[in-house]
Amino acid sequence: MSGTLRAEGVSKSFGGLQALADCSLTAPAGRITGLIGPNGSGKTTLFNAITGYEHIDAGQVYLDDRRITGASPQRVFSLGVGRTFQLTRIFPRLTVLENMLVPANRGRPARGRREHAMDLLAFTGIASHAGSLAGTLSYGQRKLLELAYVLVADPAVVLLDEPAGGVNPSLIHHIADRIRELNSAGRTFLIVEHNMEFVMGLCHEVTVLDSGTVVASGPPEVIRTDPRVLDAYLGTEAADD
Amino acid sequence: MTSDRAAGEAAASEQDGGRPVAPEPGTTAPGTTAPATTAPAAVTPAAGTRHARPLRSRSVPVAGVAVLIAVIAVFPLVFTNPTATNFGVITLIFVAVAAAWNIFSGFSGYLSLGHAVFYGTGAYFLVVAAKDWNLNGADVFWLLPLAGAVAALIAVPLGLVALRVRRHTFVVITIAFFFIAQLSASNLAVTGGSSGVLAPIPNWAAATFNNPFYYLAMLLAAAAVALSVLIRRSRFGLQLRAIRDDEDRAAGLGVRAMPVKLAALVLSAFITGMAGALWVYFIGQAVPQFVFDPLFDLAVVLMVFFGGLGTIAGPVLGALILEPTQLYLNLQESNSYESEILFGALFLVVILFLPRGVLPTAGEWLTAGRIRRLRGDWLAWRAGRTADRPVPPAAGNLS
Numbered sequence: 001m002s003g004t005l006r007a008e009g010v011s012k013s014f015g016g017l018q019a020l021a022d023c024s025l026t027a028p029a030g031r032i033t034g035l036i037g038p039n040g041s042g043k044t045t046l047f048n049a050i051t052g053y054e055h056i057d058a059g060q061v062y063l064d065d066r067r068i069t070g071a072s073p074q075r076v077f078s079l080g081v082g083r084t085f086q087l088t089r090i091f092p093r094l095t096v097l098e099n100m101l102v103p104a105n106r107g108r109p110a111r112g113r114r115e116h117a118m119d120l121l122a123f124t125g126i127a128s129h130a131g132s133l134a135g136t137l138s139y140g141q142r143k144l145l146e147l148a149y150v151l152v153a154d155p156a157v158v159l160l161d162e163p164a165g166g167v168n169p170s171l172i173h174h175i176a177d178r179i180r181e182l183n184s185a186g187r188t189f190l191i192v193e194h195n196m197e198f199v200m201g202l203c204h205e206v207t208v209l210d211s212g213t214v215v216a217s218g219p220p221e222v223i224r225t226d227p228r229v230l231d232a233y234l235g236t237e238a239a240d241d
Numbered sequence: 242m243t244s245d246r247a248a249g250e251a252a253a254s255e256q257d258g259g260r261p262v263a264p265e266p267g268t269t270a271p272g273t274t275a276p277a278t279t280a281p282a283a284v285t286p287a288a289g290t291r292h293a294r295p296l297r298s299r300s301v302p303v304a305g306v307a308v309l310i311a312v313i314a315v316f317p318l319v320f321t322n323p324t325a326t327n328f329g330v331i332t333l334i335f336v337a338v339a340a341a342w343n344i345f346s347g348f349s350g351y352l353s354l355g356h357a358v359f360y361g362t363g364a365y366f367l368v369v370a371a372k373d374w375n376l377n378g379a380d381v382f383w384l385l386p387l388a389g390a391v392a393a394l395i396a397v398p399l400g401l402v403a404l405r406v407r408r409h410t411f412v413v414i415t416i417a418f419f420f421i422a423q424l425s426a427s428n429l430a431v432t433g434g435s436s437g438v439l440a441p442i443p444n445w446a447a448a449t450f451n452n453p454f455y456y457l458a459m460l461l462a463a464a465a466v467a468l469s470v471l472i473r474r475s476r477f478g479l480q481l482r483a484i485r486d487d488e489d490r491a492a493g494l495g496v497r498a499m500p501v502k503l504a505a506l507v508l509s510a511f512i513t514g515m516a517g518a519l520w521v522y523f524i525g526q527a528v529p530q531f532v533f534d535p536l537f538d539l540a541v542v543l544m545v546f547f548g549g550l551g552t553i554a555g556p557v558l559g560a561l562i563l564e565p566t567q568l569y570l571n572l573q574e575s576n577s578y579e580s581e582i583l584f585g586a587l588f589l590v591v592i593l594f595l596p597r598g599v600l601p602t603a604g605e606w607l608t609a610g611r612i613r614r615l616r617g618d619w620l621a622w623r624a625g626r627t628a629d630r631p632v633p634p635a636a637g638n639l640s
Contacts, residue, residue, distance in 0.1 A: 051493065073493035083493065091486035094479070101476070102483040104495025110476070153495060 002064050003080065003156030003188040004029040010049055010059030012042075012212075019045040021212040023059070027157065027190040027205075032183050034199040034220070035192045037209035038233050043192045044086055046209070047159050051083045052076045063157065078104060082150035083159035086192070088142040092135030096126065096145055099134050103152040117152060124148040124178060140167045143175065157188040164195045176202050200224060208233060310463070317455050324572070326451035330523055332564040333458035334516050339544045339556035340465035341512035344472055345505045346542075347551040350485030351404070353506075354538045355415030356513050358422040361532040362395050363388035363514030364521035368438040369431060371522075377441040381522055382457060385515045392514020393507045400506040404499060407488070423533035437528030440521055454523045461519065462557075465512045469553050472505075481505055482551070536581065540567070543588050549598030558600060563587075 005027040012020040020042045027033040035043050048054035050061050052073040061069045063079055071079070082103075091099050100117035108116060121127040124144040129137060134145060143163060150158060163179070164172045176198060183189055193199045199206060200220040207217040210232040216223055223229055313333070317326045338360065346352050366388045371381050403414040426432045445453070472478040480501045483491040492498050521527045544563050549555025563584070570580035595602045 053489070053493070073489070074495055074497055077493055077495040085490075089487050089490040091483050091490070093486050094482055098479055098482075101479055102491060102494055102496065149494065 002029050003186075004062075004064055005050065005081065005157050005188065005190060006062040007046065007050060008060045008062070010046065010061065011057045012045055012049055012054060013057060019212050020049065020056070020059075023209070023212060023214055025207050025214060025217075027188055029064075029156075029188050030183070030186045031204045032179065032189040032191065032202055034203035034206040035190060035209060036194070036196075036199055036206060036223075036233060041209040041233075042212040043209055044161060045212075047083060047161055047190075047192065050076070051081060051159065074104075077153065077155070080153075080156040081159065082153065082155035082157070084143070084146040084150055084161055084163065086161040086165065088139070088146050090134045090137070090142050090145055090149075092133065094134055095131055096121065096134050096137065097130040099145060100149050100152055103149055105153050113152075117148075120148045120151050121145075123151075125174060140171045143167055144171075147175070147178065151182070155187075157190065158182070160189065160191045160193075162193055163191065164193055164198045172198060313459055317452050321448065323447075323451060326455055328565050328568050330451055330454045330458050331520070331568060332560060333455065333462045334520050334523075335541070335544065335564040336462040336557050336560040337458065337465040337516045338513055339541055339548075339560040340462065340469050341509045341516070342541045343545050343551065343556040344465075344469055344512075345509035347545055347556070348472065348478060348481040348485065349502055349505055351407070351411050351502065351506075352542070353415045353509075354412055354542070355399070355403075355418040355422075356509070356541060357533050357535070357537040358399065358418050359392040359396060359510040359513040360517035360520070360537060361422055361426065361527075362392045363517035364527050364532045365426065365432050365438070366391045366514070367518035367521055368440045368527045371441050372438060378443045378445070379453065381441060381443075382453075382519075385457075385461075385518050388518035389511040389515035392517070393511040396507045396510035397503065400503045404502045404506070419533065419535070419538070423529055423535075426529040426533055432527070432529070435529060437526055437532070440525050440527065442525060451523075454519065457519060458516075461512070461515055466553065466557060468508065468512070469556075472508075473553060477501065477504070485551070539588070540564075540584070543584060543591065545598075546596075547587070547591050547599055549600040552598065552600055555598045555600050559598075 007023060007025045010020050010023045011018070023042065023046060025033075025035070025046070035046070037043055045054060049056045049059075050068075052068075052071050052075065055070060059069070060067055063081060066079065068076055068079060068081070091102060094102070097114070097117060100121060101113060105113055105116075118127060118130060121130055124147055126137070126141050126144050126148070129141065134142070137145060147158075147160070147163065160179070163175050167175065172195065179189060179191075179202060191199070191203065203220055205218065206220050206223040208215050208223060208226075208229045215228045215232055216226045218226070313329075316329055320326065320329075338356070342353065342356050367381065367384050370376070370384050370387070376384065399418055403411055403418070406414060427435050432438065443450070443453075472481070480491065480496050483494075483496060484498055484502060488498050517532070521532065524531075540563070544559030545556045546559070547555075547563060548557065548559030567580050567584060570583065574580065591598070597605075
């Protein structure tokens with residue numbers, strides 16, 4: 001399963017605010033890449049730029065060798081890039097199973113879609129809620145549902161925006177295990193997360209963003225001790241851990 | 242694996258206040274699907290596993306529907322008074338319109354106040370075509386599908402413009418389209434200007450004059466409801482409801498929102514156009530102020546909200562209750578404004594106290610009552626068990 005995601009020289013400003021400034025990042029195929037940085041550093045804006053939710057002012061985005069700059073969210077998804085949101089965006093008035101049937105999944109017959117959806121719900125651990133309205137799920141369960149329905153179309157690349165945010169510790173481990181399992185099959189992940197234990201324990205590579213610019217990139221053990229990262233984001237306490 | 246299972250149960254049971262929830266029969270417990278090295282198999286391992294089918298779990302009250310159809314079918318045979326059958330024809334036309342409006346607005350969440358454009362287009366098409374092609378009697382009914390097609394055709398450019406915006410802006414644009422249509426009908430030569438165009442008058446027996454209109458209106462209403470059911474159960478309907486909940490998110494999951502919304506609008510316009518054509522043939526004349534009536538959309542919206550927005554039975558119930566009531570009040574009072582004030586007040590009551598409609602709210606009350614009863618039974622049973630047990634000593638006696 002290929003799926004290298006590249007952003008090259010991406011810039012985006014909102015009025016006078018420069019959210020992304022010549023930002024370049026690579027999420028190599030089959031790897032889990034973490035994207036960290038202080039609040040307002042441009043992480044979610046970069047996600048939005050990659051997935052077509054924001055038009056960028058400059059730069060390019062590639063999936064493998066295919067340019068996907070400016071493609072609509074629908075197009076980006078159909079090309080094999082799925083994403084979740086920091087604040088979960090599910091369909092609250094549909095049942096959990098109906099949520100799973102919303103994503104386009106061409107080439108799979110209707111009956112097969114239902115079975116596949118139930119398998120994914122079982123995989124994420126919320127199959128027993130299949131018939132419940134999604135709006136009745138807890139926050140953590142919504143995170144799992146969002147992960148599950150992004151997987152429906154079997155995307156090569158999955159972008160997760162704070163998958164562990166606001167989630168209880170046992171569920172965080174559950175989510176991490178699911179990501180590892182999916183990655184072991186070759187799926188690429190790009191993960192925005194503030195939970196350093198989660199990021200450092202899960203990711204093969206970590207990229208640090210500050211003020212819309214990449215300040216460091218490398219393996220977690222290197223990033224953990226990088227003075228620029230300590231200065232911009234982690235602080236000295238993290239280095240002492 | 243044990244920790245996986247525990248975490249999975251924690252995920253599943255968070256909503257239940259920590260109570261562990263047993264995996265659904267037939268589903269595979271998390272963490273037991275496959276080893277970590279075979280994740281794809283874990284994601285799609287269970288070819289052959291059987292899962293519950295919550296989407297189709299609601300049983301259709303077939304008997305109730307059959308009785309309703311039978312009652313509607315024999316109504317003009319039992320109540321032969323022309324006033325009664327007149328009420329019947331208009332009511333069934335509004336059942337069709339309410340169901341059609343619901344197909345678009347109820348399912349997609351885009352509230353249209355411009356469906357009178359499609360209703361009026363269908364109506365004007367019928368009277369003008371019947372006049373130009375010298376059609377009369379039952380032959381005029383063959384124009385109904387064409388009238389629907391013309392309304393559907395009009396819906397395409399309107400939809401391409403209006404569906405680019407959402408919420409209040411969309412509502413305002415649909416109102417603007419309505420006034421453009423009304424002004425056009427009042428000024429164009431083809432529509433006869435403000436004096437309108439007469440529909441042909443069928444040469445039928447007075448005693449059963451209304452019956453062909455009645456049964457055609459019934460057929461149209463049934464078709465509109467059947468189409469609603471089909472759409473509600475289809476992937477197309479699911480995409481519409483996903484758009485209603487979060488259009489941007491749906492697009493991010495591969496849903497092509499614009500074609501889906503436009504298709505719903507076109508289908509809705511097709512039925513509304515046919516209903517308008519049937520209505521104008523029944524009342525006999527197309528004049529701008531009645532064909533493009535600003536109260537038309539408000540009446541339809543009230544019917545659907547009253548019965549239950551986005552439901553199948555809601556628009557039917559709303560039209561079956563409200564339209565005859567309004568017709569009756571108009572008949573009793575010399576001025577129709579009294580019924581309009583009453584319906585305005587009802588609109589307020591529905592929006593304030595029953596925003597989801599009568600049917601969904603009644604369903605919630607019934608469910609809540611049932612849960613209260615079950616809880617009462619359970620508490621009584623628990624109290625009985627507690628009474629049978631020996632009473633533990635009070636804390637003060639433990640020393």
